[in-house]
Amino acid sequence: MPRAQKIALGSMAAFFLLAPLAVYPVFLMKAMCFALFACAFNLLIGFGGLLSFGHAMFLGTAGYVAAHAAKVWGLPPEFAILAGTAAAALLGLVTGLLAIRRQGIYFAMITLALAQMVFFFCVQAPFTGGEDGIQAVPRGRLFGVLDLANVWAMYATVFVIFIAGFMLIYRVIHSPFGQVLKAIRENEQRAISLGYDVNRYKLLAYLLSATLAGLAGATKALVFQLASLTDVHWSMSGEVVLMTLLGGLGTVFGPVVGAFVIITMENYLSQIGAWVTVVQGAIFVVCVLTFRRGIVGELANWLRKPL
Amino acid sequence: MDTIFGVPTQALFGQLLIGLINGSFYALLSLGLAVIFGLLNIINFTHGAQYMMGAFVAYFLANKAGLGYWWSLVLVPLVVGFTGVIIERLMLSKLYKLDHLYGLLLTFGLALIIQGLFRNQYGTSGLPYAMPAELAGGRNLGFMFLPNYRAWVIVASLAVCIGTWFVIEKTKLGSYLRAATENPALVQAFGINVPRMITLTYGFGVALAAFAGVMAAPIYQVSPQMGADLIIVVFAVVVIGGMGSIMGSIVTGFALGLLEGLTKVFYPEASNTVIFVIMAIVLMVKPAGLFGAQK
Numbered sequence: 266m267p268r269a270q271k272i273a274l275g276s277m278a279a280f281f282l283l284a285p286l287a288v289y290p291v292f293l294m295k296a297m298c299f300a301l302f303a304c305a306f307n308l309l310i311g312f313g314g315l316l317s318f319g320h321a322m323f324l325g326t327a328g329y330v331a332a333h334a335a336k337v338w339g340l341p342p343e344f345a346i347l348a349g350t351a352a353a354a355l356l357g358l359v360t361g362l363l364a365i366r367r368q369g370i371y372f373a374m375i376t377l378a379l380a381q382m383v384f385f386f387c388v389q390a391p392f393t394g395g396e397d398g399i400q401a402v403p404r405g406r407l408f409g410v411l412d413l414a415n416v417w418a419m420y421a422t423v424f425v426i427f428i429a430g431f432m433l434i435y436r437v438i439h440s441p442f443g444q445v446l447k448a449i450r451e452n453e454q455r456a457i458s459l460g461y462d463v464n465r466y467k468l469l470a471y472l473l474s475a476t477l478a479g480l481a482g483a484t485k486a487l488v489f490q491l492a493s494l495t496d497v498h499w500s501m502s503g504e505v506v507l508m509t510l511l512g513g514l515g516t517v518f519g520p521v522v523g524a525f526v527i528i529t530m531e532n533y534l535s536q537i538g539a540w541v542t543v544v545q546g547a548i549f550v551v552c553v554l555t556f557r558r559g560i561v562g563e564l565a566n567w568l569r570k571p572l
Numbered sequence: 573m574d575t576i577f578g579v580p581t582q583a584l585f586g587q588l589l590i591g592l593i594n595g596s597f598y599a600l601l602s603l604g605l606a607v608i609f610g611l612l613n614i615i616n617f618t619h620g621a622q623y624m625m626g627a628f629v630a631y632f633l634a635n636k637a638g639l640g641y642w643w644s645l646v647l648v649p650l651v652v653g654f655t656g657v658i659i660e661r662l663m664l665s666k667l668y669k670l671d672h673l674y675g676l677l678l679t680f681g682l683a684l685i686i687q688g689l690f691r692n693q694y695g696t697s698g699l700p701y702a703m704p705a706e707l708a709g710g711r712n713l714g715f716m717f718l719p720n721y722r723a724w725v726i727v728a729s730l731a732v733c734i735g736t737w738f739v740i741e742k743t744k745l746g747s748y749l750r751a752a753t754e755n756p757a758l759v760q761a762f763g764i765n766v767p768r769m770i771t772l773t774y775g776f777g778v779a780l781a782a783f784a785g786v787m788a789a790p791i792y793q794v795s796p797q798m799g800a801d802l803i804i805v806v807f808a809v810v811v812i813g814g815m816g817s818i819m820g821s822i823v824t825g826f827a828l829g830l831l832e833g834l835t836k837v838f839y840p841e842a843s844n845t846v847i848f849v850i851m852a853i854v855l856m857v858k859p860a861g862l863f864g865a866q867k
Contacts, residue, residue, distance in 0.1 A: 316676070363852050363855045364855075366855050366856075367811070367859055370609075373673065373676055374807040374810065375855065378804060378807055378851055379848065379851075381804045385845050386845065388844075389844075499804060503680060506677065510677065540692060541688075542685075542687065542688030542691070543684070543685050543689055545681075546682065546683070546684030547681070550663070550678060550681040552681075553667070553674050554666060554667075557670075
């Protein structure tokens with residue numbers, strides 16, 4: 266890992282370790298869940314060049330399954346999270362096989378449509394609780410010992426999950442697999458002519474991204490003890506695009522910064538109701554027109570170092 | 573009472589009619605998307621919001637200026653189409669050299685802004701829009717009751733769709749347009765102002781959406797969210813039909829509306845998702861879409 270990235274990683278970890286002394290921990294846990302969600306999304310768009318407009322389906326589905334597993338089946342939290350993540354992976358496999366059949370704009374439309382289908386399924390399915398969602402999900406005891414009802418135990422768990430997910434994505438990006446993925450993004454025809462089975466790489470990237478988004482969703486369901494329709498709605502898919510775009514598409518740390526900024530903004534702007542949508546839309550427009558590198562992308566460009 | 577497959581004919585034809593109405597809107601909207609995509613290579617995510625704007629401008633014209641439905645049908649596409657021209661000139665035109673995905677992101681952002689602004693002003697509950705007096709009532713066809721306005725929607729949207737198809741496929745203007753889709757640089761070299769053509773094409777696509785919005789206003793209520801979910805279904809319609817062919821979008825739009833209506837009769841639980849399921853099947857069998865050519 267280059268020095269600049271080591272410093273960035275160290276500051277990020279230090280920030281999330283020290284910040285709860287000053288900031289409301291539930292807010293930070295939310296930020297970490299969304300940061301992992303955005304990193305998972307960025308793996309696909311930033312390194313595979315595939316813009317998914319349906320990532321909410323993984324976040325939401327994993328949340329529902331984890332919440333159901335913890336509340337109705339009474340599974341301990343580690344298995345609830347595992348069940349949610351596995352559900353997202355399975356959904357990723359099915360939708361991935363369909364979506365990778367088209368590229369570019371069509372890929373975005375297909376993922377959006379598939380996610381909408383999942384949304385309608387969640388509205389109608391009996392186990393999701395419809396408009397109410399699944400409420401009062403028990404956090405349980407992690408590995409039978411750590412009582413997650415304690416906010417610090419929960420915080421530590423989320424922190425470990427976030428850092429582990431982040432490091433996994435970092436490893437993937439910098440592995441030979443990640444290099445091939447970048448090659449496909451840059452020039453798919455050439456990658457094919459070099460003998461790479463492009464569709465297999467795309468599917469694997471999609472699957473990984475879906476699984477990690479699911480991990481974020483399952484963790485989030487335990488943090489808030491709630492799984493609801495908000496997390497499967499298309500506006501959530503839009504939000505993760507926004508976080509990644511604002512932070513910097515294709516940067517390692519960008520999605521974390523973007524997620525943090527957007528979550529903070531929503532927290533402070535929550536009094537002004539529907540204006541949040543307008544502000545989000547405005548950030549989209551400004552980013553696309555004048556700020557395509559994003560916050561971290563601009564910083565990396567200024568430092569001339571990859572971040 | 574007569575039945576077909578155990579379903580009363582009244583209910584069956586009623587749902588088929590609703591299906592055709594929905595199909596009219598799918599056809600108009602996917603046609604607009606296809607026209608815009610053909611020349612600009614941008615998927616216009618703002619389309620749903622522009623459809624909603626069409627309905628709202630009709631509502632304003634009726635309540636603030638006293639101009640009725642027929643005036644709206646002419647004026648609204650012009651007004652909303654003009655806002656489209658401004659959007660193209662100020663924003664979209666900056667993106668043509670970039671990855672097409674940026675166009676999608678920009679128009680998504682615009683849709684959020686427009687829908688958010690209208691929601692702030694008018695809330696989420698719908699506003700009523702009066703049906704034109706000339707088309708009130710309906711007629712009994714013997715096997716079903718056909719409200720006049722609904723018949724008008726189907727006829728008018730068919731006419732607009734076919735008119736658009738005719739202009740693009742059969743006229744000189746349309747041939748410039750198709751040529752510019754294939755090779756803009758060459759067409760420009762022949763002395764045709766391609767950038768202006770692009771601007772007007774976007775304006776026209778937006779005007780189609782606004783036209784659909786006016787037609788929808790008396791049927792559905794005028795509400796800020798009316799286009800948000802619709803546009804996602806239209807995306808699926810576009811994927812099913814493939815955007816290569818104008819006639820393809822029209823046929824697919826109407827056919828899927830009908831199919832959705834049939835699903836409401838025979839298996840209502842799936843009526844929300846049937847179009848997405850068909851999209852999945854089409855992707856498995858013919859990934860380029862029913863009328864599309866794989867690029």
